[in-house]
Amino acid sequence: MQWKPNTTVAAIAEQDGRYLLVEELINGSLVFNQPAGHLEQGESLIEAVKREVIEETAWEFEPESLVGVYLYPNPHQSDITYLRFCFYGQCIKEHKGQALDEGIVRAVWLTEDEIDQKRERMRSPLVTRCIKDFINGNRYPLDLIHHSFISE
Numbered sequence: 001m002q003w004k005p006n007t008t009v010a011a012i013a014e015q016d017g018r019y020l021l022v023e024e025l026i027n028g029s030l031v032f033n034q035p036a037g038h039l040e041q042g043e044s045l046i047e048a049v050k051r052e053v054i055e056e057t058a059w060e061f062e063p064e065s066l067v068g069v070y071l072y073p074n075p076h077q078s079d080i081t082y083l084r085f086c087f088y089g090q091c092i093k094e095h096k097g098q099a100l101d102e103g104i105v106r107a108v109w110l111t112e113d114e115i116d117q118k119r120e121r122m123r124s125p126l127v128t129r130c131i132k133d134f135i136n137g138n139r140y141p142l143d144l145i146h147h148s149f150i151s152e
Contacts, residue, residue, distance in 0.1 A: 005071065005081045005082060005083040006038060006080060006081065006082050006083065007038065007039040007082075007083050007085070008036055008037060008038050008039065008082050008083070008084045008085070009036060009037065009038075009039060009045055009048045009049040009052055009084070009085050009086075009087065010033075010034040010035065010036035010049070010052075010084055010085070010086040010087070010126070010130060011034055011035045011036070011049050011052065011053045011061055011063070011086070011087055011088075011089060012034060012067060012086060012087070012088045012089075012130060012131060012134050013035075013053075013059070013061060013088075013089060013090065013091045014088075014134070015091065015109065017111055017112070018109035018110055018111055019109065019110055019111075019112070019115065019131060020034075020035065020053075020057060020059065020091060020107060020108075020109055021033065021034060021035075021107070021108055021109075021110055021115070021127070022034070022035055022056050022057060022100075022104050022105075022106070022107055022108070023104070023105045023106050023107075023108055024056075024103050024104050024105060024123070025103050025105060026103065026123060030105065030121065031121050031122065031123040032108075032110075032115075032118060032121055032122050032123065032127065033122070033123040033124075033127055034086070034127055034130060034131075035052055035053040035056040035057050035059075035061070035107075036052060036056075036084070037051075037052040037055070037056070037101075044145075044147040045085050045087075045145055045147070046063055046087075046142065046145070046147075049061065049063055049085075049087045049089075050062075050063070053091075054095070054098075055100070055101045056100055056101050056104050056107065057091075057100070057104075057107035058094055058095045058096065058097075058098040058100060058107065059091040059092075059093070059094050059095075059107065060091065060092050060093040060094075060095070061089050061090070061091055061092070062089050062090050062092050063087040063088070063089035063142060064087075064088055064089045064090065064139075064142070065087065065088050065089075065139040065140055065141065065142060066085065066086070066087055066088075066139075066140040066141070066142060066144060066145065067086040067087060067088050067130055067133050067134050067138050067139065067140075068086050068130065068133050068138055068140075069083070069084070069085055069086075070082075070083070070084040070086065070126055070129065070130070071083055071084075072084060072124065072125075072126055082126075084126055084130075085145075086126075086130040086133075088134055088139065112131070112135070115127075115128060115131060116128075
């Protein structure tokens with residue numbers, strides 16, 4: 001039987017030394033995550049990350065580069081593995097007053113030190129790993145990703 005990971009997208013946005021995260025209620029606990037979510041059928045990875053950021057933070061997001069691709073087995077559910085595409089980009093416009101996705105308590109801008117201090121409250125180790133990869137200079141061009149095949 002063919003195995004299929006859950007494809008997700010995540011966004012890193014940085015302004016003035018602060019990173020955009022969401023505080024969300026997961027299984028009765030408040031945790032932090034990048035704006036992130038599942039790829040929906042028929043959408044591109046770029047469309048997915050733009051949609052997830054606005055739904056979870058009320059910010060319009062314009063991806064500029066791919067930070068990395070991560071395969072992460074869920075330690076709480078052995079039958080679930082995530083394939084995460086993490087993008088860096090700019091938040092270009094905030095829609096103040098827009099309702100956020102269910103479970104999202106708030107969008108928050110945190111410094112690297114504040115994120116380190118809240119390490120135990122990160123939804124997964126991927127949150128800090130993606131930020132560290134970004135800080136270390138991981139940037140890959142978006143044209144690395146192809147969303148369709150060209151027939152010859």
